[in-house]
Amino acid sequence: MSDYKKFTQANREAWNEAMPYHQKANADKWDKAFATPGFSAIREPAVALISELNIQGQKIAHLCCNNGVELMSLKNMGAGECVGFDISDQAIQEAQERADRFGIPCEFVQFDIYNISEKYHNKFDIVYISIGCLGWMPAIGRFFGKVAELLNESGELFIHESHPFSEMLPADNLENVDPLKIIEPYFKKEPYIDNDGIDYIGKTTYKSKTMYWFVWTLSDIIMGIIENGLKLRHFSEYPDDISTLHLKNQEMGPDIPLSYILIAEKE
Numbered sequence: 267m268s269d270y271k272k273f274t275q276a277n278r279e280a281w282n283e284a285m286p287y288h289q290k291a292n293a294d295k296w297d298k299a300f301a302t303p304g305f306s307a308i309r310e311p312a313v314a315l316i317s318e319l320n321i322q323g324q325k326i327a328h329l330c331c332n333n334g335v336e337l338m339s340l341k342n343m344g345a346g347e348c349v350g351f352d353i354s355d356q357a358i359q360e361a362q363e364r365a366d367r368f369g370i371p372c373e374f375v376q377f378d379i380y381n382i383s384e385k386y387h388n389k390f391d392i393v394y395i396s397i398g399c400l401g402w403m404p405a406i407g408r409f410f411g412k413v414a415e416l417l418n419e420s421g422e423l424f425i426h427e428s429h430p431f432s433e434m435l436p437a438d439n440l441e442n443v444d445p446l447k448i449i450e451p452y453f454k455k456e457p458y459i460d461n462d463g464i465d466y467i468g469k470t471t472y473k474s475k476t477m478y479w480f481v482w483t484l485s486d487i488i489m490g491i492i493e494n495g496l497k498l499r500h501f502s503e504y505p506d507d508i509s510t511l512h513l514k515n516q517e518m519g520p521d522i523p524l525s526y527i528l529i530a531e532k533e
């Protein structure tokens with residue numbers, strides 16, 4: 267078993283275990299939402315920047331697509347062929363079922379990102395990544411190598427992620443700690459090893475399977491992109507918490523960087 271696989275397989279099991287909790291909390295909500303034709307779950311500031319990418323008819327890959335609601339939204343916004351990739355069998359099943367039920371033509375396939383088959387190489391105009399993907403990746407350079415393989419010539423990478431700065435601050439569930447106190451390092455070589463569950467949606471607490479979370483600095487991310495032949499085209503930072511783990515930081519201020527959007531182009 268490769269070094270990556272030890273981590274990604276454990277995370278696969280943890281995500282399969284977590285999905286029923288997420289589904290209990292939000293499956294009905296998404297079913298109701300997609301009953302409205304053209305529904306989109308994607309909000310500003312992402313919408314404006316996605317519009318600039320001009321996604322009409324474009325082939326889009328969503329990496330770490332989870333239950334597929336964002337990819338279905340992109341399809342509803344006019345995208346062409348849409349393929350979602352996720353390691354969780356349960357997430358892929360939910361995504362494909364809902365897309366089929368609402369007649370939104372998206373393909374969802376179970377893959378560890380590192381092992382996405384060559385069939386999908388040089389195929390996509392846009393690779394889309396959103397909140398909560400990069401931290402599950404044990405090797406960030408190789409991850410962006412896969413992004414570069416998936417993109418066709420002059421294809422674009424779009425990332426809307428939580429800001430690495432927020433990794434240093436206490437999450438909202440840590441009580442009796444100043445939300446602005448730096449309690450974790452920015453430069454962290456080893457992953458966090460966690461058994462505390464990932465039901466950040468329904469907030470059920472449970473003793474979970476072991477999972478591994480990696481902290482990547484902004485320089486890790488930017489260099490990973492550049493070193494794989496992608497050219498940085500846009501980078502913006504926001505005081506908005508898109509993780510729902512740092513709402514106290516967002517609400518109590520001062521404004522600090524909690525999320526970012528990055529766009530890069532294959533050269």
Ligand SMILES: C[S@@+](CC[C@H](N)C(=O)[O-])C[C@H]1O[C@@H](n2cnc3c(N)ncnc32)[C@H](O)[C@@H]1O
Binds near residue numbers: 378
């Ligand atoms: C926080 S969720 C992403 C949520 C998504 N942005 C959304 O809002 O729906 C993280 C996802 O990454 C997936 N994941 C974790 N490691 C992965 C890997 N190595 N390859 C593919 N997917 C992975 C998990 O299964 C999970 O569905």
